[in-house]
Amino acid sequence: MPARTNAPHACPIRDVLDRVGDAWSVLVLTELAQGPCRFNALGRVVAGISPRMLAVTLRHLERDGLVTRTVLDTKPPQVEYTITARGTSLHAALGGLVDWAARHQVAINESRQVFDTKV
């Protein structure tokens, strides 16, 4: 039962946590929270992401109704991704966690160092 491979859980909340656990989803969502963005522009801002993972991530976010995908009939064609209200609310909910992380980050690193030197 390894996280997101199988899902025999009765707990549907897992779906959402799995999305949050996905590194790229959070980064992309955070980026789109600042305004609409095109594919390659996202690829540049979210450093290190491959086209493949960017496409997969965007597809997931779109499937969950967190972002919308609109094709502009420019030449050459461009695609703009925009965060939805639902996506914005998730980003806000995520903010609570991020705040927690920011507040405890130093203490956690200290704990880790102590733990590592003891072992």
Next chain:
Amino acid sequence: MPARTNAPHACPIRDVLDRVGDAWSVLVLTELAQGPCRFNALGRVVAGISPRMLAVTLRHLERDGLVTRTVLDTKPPQVEYTITARGTSLHAALGGLVDWAARHQVAINESRQVFDTKV
């Protein structure tokens, strides 16, 4: 750059999100939020977890100062795990996300069905 394998990120928040993304960490932390628990008792409650992953997960949580490990000198020796204040606060912060998930879960599933039938 797959999530938690490498970490060339300047973003330290990732560490925390990685922990949240780990399925077992959240489940174990949630369980311990209800009160102290011993190793095998946890193994029974967190259905499906292997001794290995339970040990790994608990060590991670302990390393981050989210739980404490106390050896009782009983016969046979038992080990009790207890959530710390820091762990409790993380669990609380997690609550915001869980609430969000609960509120949007139905709509998300609808979006997924729509998306899947369109493709």
Next chain:
DNA sequence: CTGTATCCATGCCGATACTG
């Protein structure tokens, strides 16, 4: 520009067996 298809290295994690 915006993706998709394929290949393959990496490493996670379940199973099993064993120790203090």
Next chain:
DNA sequence: CAGTATCGGCATGGATACAG
């Protein structure tokens, strides 16, 4: 009871090449 050691399958995701 509370773990650790080892093995191996398998999903994840990066690299590359290519298509619309």
